[in-house]
Amino acid sequence: MTVPQSNGVSKSLPSALPLVQKLSKDHDNVLKTFRLLIADLCQQFGGGHPGGAIGMAAIGVSLWKYIMRYAPHTPNFFNRDRFVLSNGHTCLFQYSFLHLTGYEAMTFDQLKSYHSDRADALCPGHPEIEHEGIEVTTGPLGQGIANAVGLAMATKNLATTYNRPGYDVVSNHTWCMIGDACLQEGVALEAISLAGHFRLNNLTVIYDNNQVTCDGSVDLTNTEDVNAKMRASGWDVIDVEDGCYDIEGIVGALEQARNAQEKPTFINVKTIIGLDSHVAGTATAHGAAFGPQSVANLKTLYGFNPEEHFVIGDAVRKFFQDLPARGEQWVQEWNQLVSDYTVKHPELGAEFQARVRGELPANWEQHIPSSFPEKPTASRASSGLVFNPIAKEINTFMVGTADLSPSVNMIWPGKVDFQHPDLRTTCGINGDYSGRYIHYGIREHAMCAISNGLAAYSPNTIIPVTSTFFMFYLYAAPAVRMGALQNLQGIHVATHDSIGMGEDGPTHQPIELAALYRAMPNILYIRPGDSEEVAGAWMAAINAKKAPTIISTSRQALPQLKQTRRDGVARGAYVLEEDEFATVTLLGVGAELSFALDVAAQLRAQKGITARVISFPCQRLFEQQSLEYRRETLRRHRGIPAIVIEPYAPNGWERYADAGINVNRFGHSLPSKAAYKFFGYEIDALTTKVVRYLDQLNGDEYLRHEFVDL
Amino acid sequence: MTVPQSNGVSKSLPSALPLVQKLSKDHDNVLKTFRLLIADLCQQFGGGHPGGAIGMAAIGVSLWKYIMRYAPHTPNFFNRDRFVLSNGHTCLFQYSFLHLTGYEAMTFDQLKSYHSDRADALCPGHPEIEHEGIEVTTGPLGQGIANAVGLAMATKNLATTYNRPGYDVVSNHTWCMIGDACLQEGVALEAISLAGHFRLNNLTVIYDNNQVTCDGSVDLTNTEDVNAKMRASGWDVIDVEDGCYDIEGIVGALEQARNAQEKPTFINVKTIIGLDSHVAGTATAHGAAFGPQSVANLKTLYGFNPEEHFVIGDAVRKFFQDLPARGEQWVQEWNQLVSDYTVKHPELGAEFQARVRGELPANWEQHIPSSFPEKPTASRASSGLVFNPIAKEINTFMVGTADLSPSVNMIWPGKVDFQHPDLRTTCGINGDYSGRYIHYGIREHAMCAISNGLAAYSPNTIIPVTSTFFMFYLYAAPAVRMGALQNLQGIHVATHDSIGMGEDGPTHQPIELAALYRAMPNILYIRPGDSEEVAGAWMAAINAKKAPTIISTSRQALPQLKQTRRDGVARGAYVLEEDEFATVTLLGVGAELSFALDVAAQLRAQKGITARVISFPCQRLFEQQSLEYRRETLRRHRGIPAIVIEPYAPNGWERYADAGINVNRFGHSLPSKAAYKFFGYEIDALTTKVVRYLDQLNGDEYLRHEFVDL
Incomplete structure (x- = not known):
């Protein structure tokens, strides 16, 4: 038949x-x-x-x-x-x-x-x-x-x-x-x-x-x-x-x-x-x-x-x-078929066989821009700048969103939807089954569970990419977990992270969700701080052949920082500003990374305090570095207190810092800047907290033994 | 009409x-x-x-x-x-x-x-x-x-x-x-x-x-x-x-x-x-x-x-x-109706008005057993011993499960299902709408979202109780979060926590999930260590009028400990065994609490090392205690290192401990005892790790500044 x-x-x-x-x-x-x-x-x-x-x-x-x-x-x-x-x-x-x-x-x-x-x-x-x-x-x-x-x-x-x-x-x-x-x-x-x-x-x-x-x-x-x-x-x-x-x-x-x-x-x-x-x-x-x-x-x-x-x-x-x-017998028939096919269609056959082996084209990194516009850019937009040229050229990536196409910037020029071809006629949809852009609908959980199926078809033959607001990866968490448990590569582009996402309010502002993904085994949760770090995040994600990655990006525009390096992301944390005689280390993360640099500048200018600044996009990648690298990056053994600045629940940062300017309550519906202000994330207020902590440290020996919420 | x-x-x-x-x-x-x-x-x-x-x-x-x-x-x-x-x-x-x-x-x-x-x-x-x-x-x-x-x-x-x-x-x-x-x-x-x-x-x-x-x-x-x-x-x-x-x-x-x-x-x-x-x-x-x-x-x-x-x-x-x-006018008509109703049905009217005010009967705590059988008891069973007498007597509680009735022990004698009454005839179900036991089906997420609706009807008029395996509260997490965000009281009975749940394997063994709920604002995540602490967990949960609680219990039988106290749970952490001259503090948690006591005993008997032992069922409740209480409980300012023993991801424990015997990978399908052994949770192995750490501390000053995974 x-x-x-x-x-x-x-x-x-x-x-x-x-x-x-x-x-x-x-x-x-x-x-x-x-x-x-x-x-x-x-x-x-x-x-x-x-x-x-x-x-x-x-x-x-x-x-x-x-x-x-x-x-x-x-x-x-x-x-x-x-x-x-x-x-x-x-x-x-x-x-x-x-x-x-x-x-x-x-x-x-x-x-x-x-x-x-x-x-x-x-x-x-x-x-x-x-x-x-x-x-x-x-x-x-x-x-x-x-x-x-x-x-x-x-x-x-x-x-x-x-x-x-x-x-x-x-x-x-x-x-x-x-x-x-x-x-x-x-x-x-x-x-x-x-x-x-x-x-x-x-x-x-x-x-x-x-x-x-x-x-x-x-x-x-x-x-x-x-x-x-x-x-x-x-x-x-x-x-x-x-x-x-x-x-x-x-x-x-x-x-x-x-x-x-x-x-x-x-x-x-x-x-x-x-x-x-x-x-x-x-x-x-x-x-x-x-x-x-x-x-x-x-x-x-x-x-x-x-x-x-x-x-x-x-x-x-x-x-x-x-x-x-x-x-x-079926195996032999198929092997023969592929062999004949490769003779008949050499280029396609070679590509197909590379897909079967789970190999990406050797030049995939070349599609990533070597530099980025200097103007403030939302890291969700940076993510598109980095990835869309790759997605356009390389069939391996199947990219989807849970109905947030206008927000997540995952559409490349000429993208074709994955759809039944008849929908072209009935609904005017530009799609067929060769399409690699998937409209998952408002189905975050199925999106990630289905993407596990795409990845499980054969190792790295398809690399699924999903996207929605970071908060909604809580809906999808059981499936994201199953991907991590199965060593399945999959890249989850989580936009609108932190209170900076603004007026959508506490239902949409992730406070505690990073704690889950930082604790979850075998997954990279990366918060890049600007376009350069977004490039590093994508490289880490594409190189993680046996683990999923969450790339956590901002809704709002972020300043582009001259000190950031894409290769720094691969190490989880790295020094942005060094000073041998610093009295404090500031850990900056993701959308709020520039705050750490600005606070350091203000400390120096107004208080005569010298601060080291670390960019800390990924705890898991940092844990994979040598003990020496980790110690030299943090320098806590030299008695220099470290303070993390991140408007998330502090849980987990206690490993790397002595104090934190974090958020221990749910968010608040305010436009982005007003939300930051409401929670004390303005340079003056942050600087004051750092200075006060350093003063307190001198007066209270106990504080040295405790993580302090500033 | x-x-x-x-x-x-x-x-x-x-x-x-x-x-x-x-x-x-x-x-x-x-x-x-x-x-x-x-x-x-x-x-x-x-x-x-x-x-x-x-x-x-x-x-x-x-x-x-x-x-x-x-x-x-x-x-x-x-x-x-x-x-x-x-x-x-x-x-x-x-x-x-x-x-x-x-x-x-x-x-x-x-x-x-x-x-x-x-x-x-x-x-x-x-x-x-x-x-x-x-x-x-x-x-x-x-x-x-x-x-x-x-x-x-x-x-x-x-x-x-x-x-x-x-x-x-x-x-x-x-x-x-x-x-x-x-x-x-x-x-x-x-x-x-x-x-x-x-x-x-x-x-x-x-x-x-x-x-x-x-x-x-x-x-x-x-x-x-x-x-x-x-x-x-x-x-x-x-x-x-x-x-x-x-x-x-x-x-x-x-x-x-x-x-x-x-x-x-x-x-x-x-x-x-x-x-x-x-x-x-x-x-x-x-x-x-x-x-x-x-x-x-x-x-x-x-x-x-x-x-x-x-x-x-x-x-x-x-x-x-x-x-x-x-x-x-409708308000007045209703007030008059309730007034007339209370005259006609005085007892019912009084109860109804107390429900409207969100009040529990004053004697609710008296239904909790004052003591428990000394034989080893799974804390999921203890939970039933504590709560089912309350649920039986007090209409306020509506109790449900996502199809795990045989596992979660939430059925009280004479319970009636919440069902359409016609199902008595068509399906032989013992239920009507006055029933307070809800078969939610295999719908964990809806269970918790529906329970938010039960709680939101009017403050504390209904206290919803849900139940399933702890791991499946990841399916329900978005709804649990919405309960916390809305200050809705709701009690989630999470059974089968930790690798001790055994052969169901890594898909069912929660490793990182506690990190989410410990980081989530306005929720109590409580892991009681034995029946006495289960009593304390329920009391804390029922007293938390503006927050949900997760009571996290074991599948397997746990020894009943003479040192535990229900009033200790309310403080989040408390001293089980004190010693003024101790060289180390052991933090024990939930199903593995007895391990901390056993390790302390072995340290003393075999190594001459004196350990303090803390039971630490709830981080959030501990944070609500005075600074003095917290410091005196942990005594880290006295230079006594603290080691936490819990087969979960360590994230968050770094705040309270200097080292941890935790699990940084997914679980493994083995029967309970074999699973504990596989991950090194046996008294000998645990004791050896503690001793080795104390030795290392003497030789490596840096370790004092770092959380160490043992």
């Missing part, structure tokens, strides 16, 4: 239904074996989540045996179908199929180490991207389905960019399992809406509809018409009534979904949680082992020996044994 | 339509005056959000003149209708109607100070709860509609609890304006789904359907069938085609919504953003002033003098002038 896709891809995939019918006699044994395996694994640990995995057994057989294109012995085969387990607590479902289908790392020993004390186990409590056969780390509900949307968008973009007639070098499908929970989480609902808008016909969501969550029946909290809601959101819906046994029905639905023409597909599969156990159909089956007697009873019911555990019979092994070879 | 409600309330409200028809000749002038006022206010500032407010003018006239029951001169009239502007950036819409309808604080001068530099302005960039006539602070999109769901739930609960035949002491309706954005935000979608499930017929959402957001046409990012989606979610839908002028049609729709029998109502009102201006119907009308010429043109078009600004003619003043008196 040839399936034309709206992105121009066509793919020929034979129907698996004849094979399903031929092997149907084996299914009963396979399903029983699988279910007992899950029950045994949970019982061994005395916990875990058996019910969902058992209920989804027939779905798993349908996917891994009959539908998905993947290669167990080449887990990272580029054009593999992506599978996302959004209901990640049912991880044993995936682990067991990885074992059965021949993923080499997932040995039987590893599988049986589920929830054991071994630190190198491949069976953590939720799937983790580090391990073979796992596409994304899931667990926090709703993330996985948003990731899947991103994975499907990655396919669309790469396929439309690189496929040529006869050479569909990118043609994979994305399959996503969800449970009742994912249909309640906001991030999933945002992503569902956007996937419908984008008409991602290469995305299939399979709903394990068992109508049970931790609290009991879903009726306790959700009585909506799910199918109608999905249809209203632009999805095709297929029902499967007997999801526990009807493999033929499931495979038929999955094939229909794979062949979808215009929309993503939602397959509503009715299952029974903890099928055939004494807790079948109840919440008790969700998150606890069944108990030894119940597991034994289940074995007896299934005609197995209740004394034996972890039994996988030869027939079951045989049922799955052809899958690695089948996968290697 | 008498409207029986499913909660048993009946209300008699005459139709306003005859009055609408009588006054229809005035509408044109009122609408034009209003629109020009908005245009002038934005033009004066040179910014702001004129377009939406102008497009919604007829909706506003319909609401404030014809539909809503409120009292401008008694803004906090208890039984007033609640109005929520979820699209808070259109705040001028609300401010202008507050002025026109006679709210005394909103003088013409105040209105004209919109976005000025005056710090006492009542017209901040988004509505703020502190000001007359504002029910909740909005701005971050999607929050307001979720708040509105909470406000409507508050009405249902209070009405069902206190109303008696002939005495509907609580009968108000909740009206919520939203724009296109709120229909995209996840938190709104969660709340919409739950409101449909709860069949909140006392909630009406009015959709300002102008099909424009910042990026341009909504088609760029959303092409779903909104009405179908709302119907699928359990809402009635009414369309109004001409939302710019058709006041009669809008009033009719609003009346139909107010009389809804079984469902919340979604009124889809088509409007034109920036109507009649040169940017009408475009994104440019959204967030910028029109420009002086355009404003002048608009005045000419409307037959006004283009040279005059801020003109509100006598006819318009007269149109609104009867509203304060009408409101006072």
Whole structure:
């Protein structure tokens, strides 16, 4: 069957239904074996989540045996179908199929180490991207389905960019399992809406509809018409009534979904949680082992020996044994295809292969201006000056915003939107799937979760860039965290940081949010102070191949400082103004960096006090420097007190400073300058605080032992 | 018309339509005056959000003149209708109607100070709860509609609890304006789904359907069938085609919504953003002033003098002038009703009036056990021991969970669910609207945003309690923040804190989240160490009348410590073990508090080192103590180094400690004890680190000036 896709891809995939019918006699044994395996694994640990995995057994057989294109012995085969387990607590479902289908790392020993004390186990409590056969780390509900949307968008973009007639070098499908929970989480609902808008016909969501969550029946909290809601959101819906046994029905639905023409597909599969156990159909089956007697009873019911555990019979092994070879054949076919394609389209082929390897063009840094206008410039505008020339030239970057295009300055000349091409006609939108500018809508959380999917498609093949006000990265924080946890490169352009953003007021003025991102592992939170530092921030972000970065910029214009250096940003903090005989060190940060310089000047001019000035855009990068560099930069060991100036909560600065001029309350709705004045961020007031502190230090020896809020 | 409600309330409200028809000749002038006022206010500032407010003018006239029951001169009239502007950036819409309808604080001068530099302005960039006539602070999109769901739930609960035949002491309706954005935000979608499930017929959402957001046409990012989606979610839908002028049609729709029998109502009102201006119907009308010429043109078009600004003619003043008196009449009727009710139902009336005043029964603390079992107890279980007796007895508490009832221990004997009563029959659920246990579903963000609405109904009349794993309070963080910003009491029971939660792994193990909540203004983040401290945490939380609290508890059993004191928690940190000649101070926290005691014992026994031990459950409460208390507790000025032991990111502890045994990376999926071991949280390993640090301190003078990660 040839399936034309709206992105121009066509793919020929034979129907698996004849094979399903031929092997149907084996299914009963396979399903029983699988279910007992899950029950045994949970019982061994005395916990875990058996019910969902058992209920989804027939779905798993349908996917891994009959539908998905993947290669167990080449887990990272580029054009593999992506599978996302959004209901990640049912991880044993995936682990067991990885074992059965021949993923080499997932040995039987590893599988049986589920929830054991071994630190190198491949069976953590939720799937983790580090391990073979796992596409994304899931667990926090709703993330996985948003990731899947991103994975499907990655396919669309790469396929439309690189496929040529006869050479569909990118043609994979994305399959996503969800449970009742994912249909309640906001991030999933945002992503569902956007996937419908984008008409991602290469995305299939399979709903394990068992109508049970931790609290009991879903009726306790959700009585909506799910199918109608999905249809209203632009999805095709297929029902499967007997999801526990009807493999033929499931495979038929999955094939229909794979062949979808215009929309993503939602397959509503009715299952029974903890099928055939004494807790079948109840919440008790969700998150606890069944108990030894119940597991034994289940074995007896299934005609197995209740004394034996972890039994996988030869027939079951045989049922799955052809899958690695089948996968290697696909790998070889694809390798040949890419090889032929590169002969036919040498330039495109070379670019494609570099993308596959996750390489940027060697000259990417050359697109960054070597200098900037001297006039005061908002650092959000600087960010555009730095990045838009890169985005224009390099396909790797997919750039989006949560409906703040006029504010975040991420539009490059000639940008094309990522959109279904038909919207050109119906809505007059300049877009198709090769577009790399994504209108995410007012969906900050999905934006970042989807961007994790874009990044997870293959390491550094796509570098997603998101943008919104810094404050709204609190909405997106769970997804930003998941990116950091998964070592996924992604660049978050956060504008309107600090009280300087002005009259939008305390709901929009971030006070405490930097404390979160400075504490979060494996993410760079960078506040550059002017255009030159913005260049340094972008360079650090693009060079951080295994971590996300937040570039935190100002709404208001900032003076351009002659002392700043882009290479200083890479070290986290560096000296702007040095003096061997200084009596105080001022730490300046981001939008308020110039305040530190101005205070130093006023201290010198009016008080005869000499101050060193440090620019401190990124704590994490500074922590990565040598102890010597850090000590020499701060010089606290020389007894020189350090004072940080930043209108954020001080938390975390106590590590680098003896005192701080910070903000310990929520903001206030005032225009930018008035807001700074209201909170005491004027040069006179700041200078007075510094002088008073230095005076106090002489009189109160205790102060030396304490961080002082000035 | 008498409207029986499913909660048993009946209300008699005459139709306003005859009055609408009588006054229809005035509408044109009122609408034009209003629109020009908005245009002038934005033009004066040179910014702001004129377009939406102008497009919604007829909706506003319909609401404030014809539909809503409120009292401008008694803004906090208890039984007033609640109005929520979820699209808070259109705040001028609300401010202008507050002025026109006679709210005394909103003088013409105040209105004209919109976005000025005056710090006492009542017209901040988004509505703020502190000001007359504002029910909740909005701005971050999607929050307001979720708040509105909470406000409507508050009405249902209070009405069902206190109303008696002939005495509907609580009968108000909740009206919520939203724009296109709120229909995209996840938190709104969660709340919409739950409101449909709860069949909140006392909630009406009015959709300002102008099909424009910042990026341009909504088609760029959303092409779903909104009405179908709302119907699928359990809402009635009414369309109004001409939302710019058709006041009669809008009033009719609003009346139909107010009389809804079984469902919340979604009124889809088509409007034109920036109507009649040169940017009408475009994104440019959204967030910028029109420009002086355009404003002048608009005045000419409307037959006004283009040279005059801020003109509100006598006819318009007269149109609104009867509203304060009408409101006072409603206030008097309600006061009389409550008075009669209290005569007829003395006990209930007294309780109701105490609720109105926001008072708890004087004896609430007596429900807390005076002692606890000595056996190891998970602090999540301790939390249930402390709080469930209170929740059982005191109606003030409405308690919910995001689908973690089996894990969070918040169920008291005899609890009744908050549910539509018909679900008893259809789903076998033990609930009605008097129920105070809320199954929020897997909707953490909406849970906390809705709880803000419950709290905002009237100060401390309802104290909402939410619960889920600590990690998932990152999903809810934007709403938790809004509670803190609004000084709303709310208690968040966060279980499964720290790596001790075990095998669910790094997605569920909070490392950096405490740093956020310790930095966030006006919230208490408390980690109690055992049952006694859990008692102290709850007391602090219930006593915090103007702030939310997070009580952070363990999944795993904790030893019960003889040194802990509930009154110590109120001081944030206190001495557990004192020694005048100690060489080191150990700071213990929450689930790991016992580690500090055990390390101290081992230091003494094996190394001859004497340690002081401090329990440090809450940084914010500690900061509220006197300088003397803080210094005497920490004794760092005496040169005694302090070491904090907590498997979280260290950020913020640098203020209180010289060194820390913390975690600077994401967690690891291992059972609780193995996870602690993996990260070095065993007594031997911890003791070794302390000893090594004390040795190093002697050899390296620099270390005294630095926070050291051990």
